[in-house]
Amino acid sequence: MGVSRSATLVLAFLMIVEGLSLVEAVAAVKPHRDIYPNPGFLQQLRSLDMSLERERRRQRQPKTLGQSTQEDEEETLSLPELRQIVWVNRKPVTAVNQVWPQLYIGDESVARDKTTLSSLGVTHILNAAAGRHRINTGQQFYTDLGVEYHGVEAADHPEFNLRPFFSTAAQFIDGALRKNGTVFVHCAMGVSRSAALVLAYLMIEQRLSLVEAIIAVRLNRDIGPNSGFLEQLRELDLILHQQRRKIRVI
Template identity: 55%
Template sequence: MSRKEEPEYQTPPTCDLLGLLLKNRRPTGAVNEVWPNLYVGDAATARDKSLLAGLGVTHVVNAADGPQHIDTGPRFYEDTDILYHGVEAADCKQFDLCPFFTETADFIHGALRQEGKVLVHCARGVSRSATLTLAFLMIKEGLTLVEAVEAVRRRRNILPNVGFLNQRKVSCCVEPS
């Protein structure tokens, strides 16, 4: 059956998504490779330049950019070859991450096409960074929201805040390319 003949994908209700995110949780480290050459991690990982070098990270996405959050920025990495992309996002249910999905997915996709390695991080590596990673997988890899969650959850416990899930921005703002 071709994609055009398939029924339109329906995003599951928030309670089903939460159930999927909370199922079989187990400890994960500060940073995990969740897709080939794509890592999700916390702020401490992003600040550890020797760890990043050891992982071979060439690009960093800070989903908690800015002076009120995790103020690394491109200057923090100027003594490395790391390219930086910042998203000044608050981890609150009212914050709309949707406007950042495409530009962040393009940044990640471009890095991976150049055989780079990307770290996407926020404070703890479970909400903002996870949401941007899910958006990338949907936009550039053509996964459904459930497929993206399952792919990431195989390697890392994530839990985007309920506001991000309720907004359904992860599924309604993306158009696979």
């Protein structure tokens, strides 16, 4: 109906990319269309609004290179706090959801359903559970669709090191979207491995904080990266924040 889910995504886009507050985003949309995000979506938008405002206040405060990394730690949520954000108000996970413009997260069933992939207009597929003993599709499986394929052989285990794949996955997604492609990212359930790689993309290429990225994705899909992946994403969040702080100082 274009009043709740789609409206929520548009509001989130205006807040994250255009720098509007929630009130400003609503004011921008309402003259052109009546929108009614459900109470759960409104609560998530309010949380996003608060997180973005904290980030803007932090950026307005002058800093020097001599300040300790302890301040960075204080500006990044702890692992228990991140788990709370991820696991609060859980809902059943569906087969596939659009979580960012032209970017979908889904499960193995959709990865093997070429009819659904075609109907979504998918041009690029990122398999976060690739491998002979996992979801062994590969480029050849999609020959008749003409899509570009990228595989990551990751295990959904807290001890698995997903860090080396963050940048390459982000580059694959970003390259596809810059060409006006449509990206489908999947693992077995579309909850942990694929979600972690999409969060890394939003952090690296869209410059979202980890909290902002989680909230942006959860507007349309419940995700649950395992604790190991969350900690690795938290470390990425710290690194990116430190890098951007140094650039601002220079």
